[in-house]
Amino acid sequence: MTGSSDAELIAAVLDGDIDAFGGLVRRHQDTCARFAVRMLGSRVDADDVLQSAFMRAFRGLRSCKDPDHFGGWLYQIVVNECRTYASRQRRREQRFPSAAVAVESAVAPGSEEEVDLDVGGHIERALSTLPADQREAFLLKHVEEMTYEEMAEITGVSVSALKMRVKRACDALRGLLDGVYHG
Amino acid sequence: MTRFAVCSMGFIMVDIFGSKDRAEDDAFAERIASALRMPERAHPSFEKRLMDKVRAEGATLYPEGATTQKSWWRRERVLRVSPIAGLALAAGISAIVALSTIAIGSRISLRKNATVAASPSPPAKDTVQLVRFVFVDSHASSVALVGDFNEWTKGATELKLSGAPGVWAVSVPLPAGRHEYAFIVNGKRWVADPLAVKSSDEFGTESSVIRVAPLGKSET
Numbered sequence: 001m002t003g004s005s006d007a008e009l010i011a012a013v014l015d016g017d018i019d020a021f022g023g024l025v026r027r028h029q030d031t032c033a034r035f036a037v038r039m040l041g042s043r044v045d046a047d048d049v050l051q052s053a054f055m056r057a058f059r060g061l062r063s064c065k066d067p068d069h070f071g072g073w074l075y076q077i078v079v080n081e082c083r084t085y086a087s088r089q090r091r092r093e094q095r096f097p098s099a100a101v102a103v104e105s106a107v108a109p110g111s112e113e114e115v116d117l118d119v120g121g122h123i124e125r126a127l128s129t130l131p132a133d134q135r136e137a138f139l140l141k142h143v144e145e146m147t148y149e150e151m152a153e154i155t156g157v158s159v160s161a162l163k164m165r166v167k168r169a170c171d172a173l174r175g176l177l178d179g180v181y182h183g
Numbered sequence: 184m185t186r187f188a189v190c191s192m193g194f195i196m197v198d199i200f201g202s203k204d205r206a207e208d209d210a211f212a213e214r215i216a217s218a219l220r221m222p223e224r225a226h227p228s229f230e231k232r233l234m235d236k237v238r239a240e241g242a243t244l245y246p247e248g249a250t251t252q253k254s255w256w257r258r259e260r261v262l263r264v265s266p267i268a269g270l271a272l273a274a275g276i277s278a279i280v281a282l283s284t285i286a287i288g289s290r291i292s293l294r295k296n297a298t299v300a301a302s303p304s305p306p307a308k309d310t311v312q313l314v315r316f317v318f319v320d321s322h323a324s325s326v327a328l329v330g331d332f333n334e335w336t337k338g339a340t341e342l343k344l345s346g347a348p349g350v351w352a353v354s355v356p357l358p359a360g361r362h363e364y365a366f367i368v369n370g371k372r373w374v375a376d377p378l379a380v381k382s383s384d385e386f387g388t389e390s391s392v393i394r395v396a397p398l399g400k401s402e403t
Contacts, residue, residue: 034220
């Protein structure tokens with residue numbers, strides 16, 4: 001079934017071929033993993049969220065109105081699961097390092113060599129200090145390279161509000177990473 | 184630079200980012216994002232763990248040949264509604280219409296022995312309850328219901344004009360338990376039910392909460 005379209009795989013599942021869902025998992029798991037890991041700042045948490053998101057997708061497969069666009073529908077579930085998980089985590093504990101600590105580590109690297117070696121780490125730490133709505137908007141826009149209209153469809157947030165969130169995220173990241181990226 | 188404007192319809196944002204600002208932002212964002220676009224691989228055991236759970240539930244959810252049998256939504260289910268409660272709700276709606284844009288997520292409460300859809304056997308354990316959602320907005324051109332019960336899918340559950348001007352309604356079979364929902368007006372505007380318990384996520388988006396009690400127990 002590896003050459004089957006998403007719609008064909010969904011039809012097979014609905015007709016009782018449960019293993020066909022594995023084809024959908026293999027096709028979409030890595031794309032979803034990137035967003036979830038960046039959004040939650042943890043591969044372990046992202047794994048939990050993706051397990052939950054794929055199960056929700058499986059249970060609600062009949063409500064996928066446009067099987068040819070299963071990927072977008074699934075992405076919507078993943079985004080919602082990340083939101084729910086992040087909200088729960090925030091209530092239980094301070095999930096990410098405090099902004100002050102992250103700013104310090106982001107803008108005061110020990111040397112240029114360290115900066116070159118761990119730019120990705122500085123960026124991820126800076127990203128983790130953003131409010132969740134800004135982090136989500138930045139990731140969807142610049143990492144997943146969606147249009148604002150696509151983002152609005154997935155998040156249920158207006159285009160103008162999303163633009164504001166992305167703008168604020170950029171401003172915040174620029175401040176946090178001033179010592180890493182000059183200018 | 185961002186500017187806000189307030190008008191009679193509420194709070195809207197006017198997008199007036201300068202093109203220079205936007206170009207600088209885009210260039211900066213591209214440098215950051217390129218590092219974040221590195222692929223992430225799901226854990227090697229991810230698919231196996233997931234498919235174990237999928238197979239455990241799959242036979243019940245999607246029995247073999249199901250799509251060639253009677254569709255799931257056409258199978259007989261026990262739906263219980265109280266005409267008295269329905270009339271009371273209709274009276275309430277009439278009063279609320281005057282208030283213009285008001286959302287109501289109301290349940291028609293249940294009454295034993297008032298079975299609408301006949302069932303040849305006693306209520307099965309998958310019995311669902313019929314919940315009627317009503318939304319009043321004389322200016323709306325479309326109203327949809329989204330919630331955890333339809334995977335928050337816009338367009339999956341459309342409300343229809345019920346006869347009275349501006350009164351939109353839909354009945355949804357729901358299992359017992361806690362459900363979150365909201366209305367989407369004209370395909371864009373997200374509206375939580377002002378008369379229901381609110382649930383707010385980290386993003387400040389408000390939804391409403393409805394609790395469906397198991398059959399035979401009082402509702403909350």
